Amino acid sequence: MQESDSPKLYNVAIVGATGVVGQQLLRILTTRSFPLGNLTLFASRRSAGKKITFGETEIEVEEIGPRSFRGVDLVFISATDEISRSVGQAAAKAGAVVIDDSGVWRMEANVPLVVPEVNPGDVAHHEGILAIPNCATTPIVMALWPLHKVNPVKRVVVATYQSVSGTGRAAVKELAEQTRRVLQNQRAAPHVYPHQIANNVLPEIGSFKDDGYTSEEWKVAVETRKIMHEPELAISATCVRVPVYVGHCAAVHAEFTSPMDAERAQALLLEAPGITVQDDTSISLYPQPKTSAGRDEVFVGRIRQDSSHPNGLVFWAVCDNLRKGAALNALQIAEEMISQGVI
């Protein structure tokens, strides 16, 4: 392979640089050979002026202004929906390509929603804004895709076990503080969540819709359909918050077009990029949040034929919701665009 004399470097801005996903993105950026030019970090007024270590340099966090995105090639946003809406449009207008982590843009027809291992071709059709899926969607779609390619999936029933870092830094703090109080038999008042999350389980993520599903459950369904280009795929989810810091799990019960043998499924998943199969019940080897935190892959285990359906398969998928569920997937989209020459 010949190297170009002056490979293009990309000026990058991170909006939400002090958040849990922004911090993870900075960490991952230092470990990959990303062709990084200038790096600008944005956060809310409260965090402006704060200095963040990046590799061997220190970068001061700035507040977003009207000229913030001049000369910026690539903007990663992981902040609030409001910021994704306003900054996303402004940055795209200024000529940057935006890769957004919110639910604001995902379902827009002209916004590619991408998991590079599943639908890399979609990055080419962007009009300035691309989106990454919700962190609960990613492990499900990553595990379904290699199976779907050889035996189309017809229906998916999923129950999730989602960690508090999916909500953000305040929720991580709340879990730790409440856990301390529960151990001391003290009242653990909720602030971020409607009820105590320490040593409890809450079947509420996002907001409730008229049909009784939550916005999170709705996202799992519509995003999976969009990423897999299967608008008719039947999906029903129950999304649940559990007292775990990092790592989202999903118990997936899927129905395929024809019977799906567990060994064949395992073989397909073993070959799939970005997936690590952890499935040896004789030594209690299966994916866990604890062992997935800080790792890049989606882990799949407990693969078995569904005893309740002739074409059914059951499995358990886990990933670090801040990495493959968010920051890593965003960076991989950028890398895919560079490799396809569409940025």
Place this chain on the structure above:
Amino acid sequence: MQESDSPKLYNVAIVGATGVVGQQLLRILTTRSFPLGNLTLFASRRSAGKKITFGETEIEVEEIGPRSFRGVDLVFISATDEISRSVGQAAAKAGAVVIDDSGVWRMEANVPLVVPEVNPGDVAHHEGILAIPNCATTPIVMALWPLHKVNPVKRVVVATYQSVSGTGRAAVKELAEQTRRVLQNQRAAPHVYPHQIANNVLPEIGSFKDDGYTSEEWKVAVETRKIMHEPELAISATCVRVPVYVGHCAAVHAEFTSPMDAERAQALLLEAPGITVQDDTSISLYPQPKTSAGRDEVFVGRIRQDSSHPNGLVFWAVCDNLRKGAALNALQIAEEMISQGVI
């Protein structure tokens, strides 16, 4: 109603009186008008001699001997499988009626497996031993039954969120100890479970079978079929341990013979004995382990039509695994037998 001059009192023995279920049984016994005669408490050699407060008396815990069940009418066992096997048979031979909490007897043809709200008639067919279901089965079968009676259920896909008290006292201690260590950034070595349970999630309950399901997942299926007298009912479960002290939850996706409207399902559940509907998403009202612990009912919420199946219904069921999941159900079986005159 006329009272008999000398209502029959029942001499009761509790095997496993110092365990989490035994303790709960003692607590519940003091709150119900059970026609209690003598009460004998048994536990392992380690606990023998220990004094347990019951109401206003103190009872010394005994070790089981060859004559332990002389004159005993009713024996509740919640100990190990080995004890259920040996003591169950011995006590029944001695003429007592045994109500057992283990998995040893449940699927025997001559052992009624009973949830009194569902199959009270089955108590009449006992031959000395009756069984209560596994604590994960009870909330599922309790919530399905009122719906099944008017619109037969065809298939159930369930994912559980089970608390550590289902394992026993050592697991409760392990969760507390590990949680303390995690808060201090110390290693939290596992003893009771194969991996850390504090701030983690383990998709392993019981032992693994050849088909990839665990014994717990298998129990949910076969016990539900037996209790509902529906040997062909299709059920697939994923059973998961979560870092919660008391309270088992289940995300249930059920398919019925014909469409099942969410409002109709809610109305049926509102009328069902032993069930409390907690389902007002506008105020984040739904069942939680925290709010179910110490309560007698099975709580059901998040009732909605399944968007992935024309005859599907989704709901979330929670109960105190030590009460309706174990001790209370056992006592209710005894009360049902007394009321039917079959003891």
